[in-house]
Amino acid sequence: EVQLEESGGGLEQPGRSLRLSCTASGFIFGDYAMSWVRQAPGKGLEWVAFIRSKPKGGTTDYAASVKGRFIISRDDSNGIAYLQMNSLKTEDTAVYYCTRENDLYYFDYWGQGTLVTVSS
Amino acid sequence: DIQMTQSPSTLSASVGDRVTITCRASQSISSWLAWYQQKPGKAPTVLIYKASTLESGVPSRFSGSRSGTEFTLTISSLQPDDFATYYCQQYESYPYTFGQGTKLEIK
Numbered sequence: 543e544v545q546l547e548e549s550g551g552g553l554e555q556p557g558r559s560l561r562l563s564c565t566a567s568g569f570i571f572g573d574y575a576m577s578w579v580r581q582a583p584g585k586g587l588e589w590v591a592f593i594r595s596k597p598k599g600g601t602t603d604y605a606a607s608v609k610g611r612f613i614i615s616r617d618d619s620n621g622i623a624y625l626q627m628n629s630l631k632t633e634d635t636a637v638y639y640c641t642r643e644n645d646l647y648y649f650d651y652w653g654q655g656t657l658v659t660v661s662s
Numbered sequence: 663d664i665q666m667t668q669s670p671s672t673l674s675a676s677v678g679d680r681v682t683i684t685c686r687a688s689q690s691i692s693s694w695l696a697w698y699q700q701k702p703g704k705a706p707t708v709l710i711y712k713a714s715t716l717e718s719g720v721p722s723r724f725s726g727s728r729s730g731t732e733f734t735l736t737i738s739s740l741q742p743d744d745f746a747t748y749y750c751q752q753y754e755s756y757p758y759t760f761g762q763g764t765k766l767e768i769k
Contacts, residue, residue, distance in 0.1 A: 653705060
């Protein structure tokens with residue numbers, strides 16, 4: 543059974559950093575691209591960051607709203623995707639979901655989400 | 663970036679009703695469109711991909727269609743479990759973008 547479990551969320555002050563983890567199981571993690579999608583309280587879904595599988599280059603891409611501040615990475619040996627969030631802003635407050643992009647390019651599995659609150 | 667315009671934002675309906683939600687892309691995305699269902703406090707789950715292909719395990723009362731850059735999600739006969747928020751998402755190119763969402767409420 544495919545499972546994605548996020549961790550690392552919490553309360554942090556503006557300007558500080560936080561690292562989210564997504565621990566995967568039930569599939570060959572290294573074969574899949576992974577993304578982070580966030581949802582601000584009471585709002586819609588926003589794609590944040592993406593990392594390809596290493597066989598396909600391991601390249602990354604970011605939403606304009608986080609480019610230069612967030613870094614996505616992966617540890618295929620342990621089945622973990624990370625989102626390093628630097629220079630946090632209050633508008634980064636959201637539930638952050640880890641998602642798997644399958645071979646047909648849509649998000650077929652999502653984690654349960656982890657809440658990040660940025661506030662002084 | 664490709665903009666996805668979803669309507670309506672809220673829809674009130676009754677059990678047994680047929681409902682349609684529409685999503686329009688700002689440019690051609692071929693059929694690279696997915697529909698997701700989200701219930702309060704839960705992660706989204708995929709219903710339909712490639713505009714009209716039903717994800718495994720999803721009830722057949724859900725269907726999707728495409729006409730040019732306009733996409734529709736239809737629920738043929740609403741069940742109590744279907745009251746939720748629905749999102750379209752284009753995956754033609756990054757940045758992947760979502761519609762604003764449609765909250766389906768009980769009338």
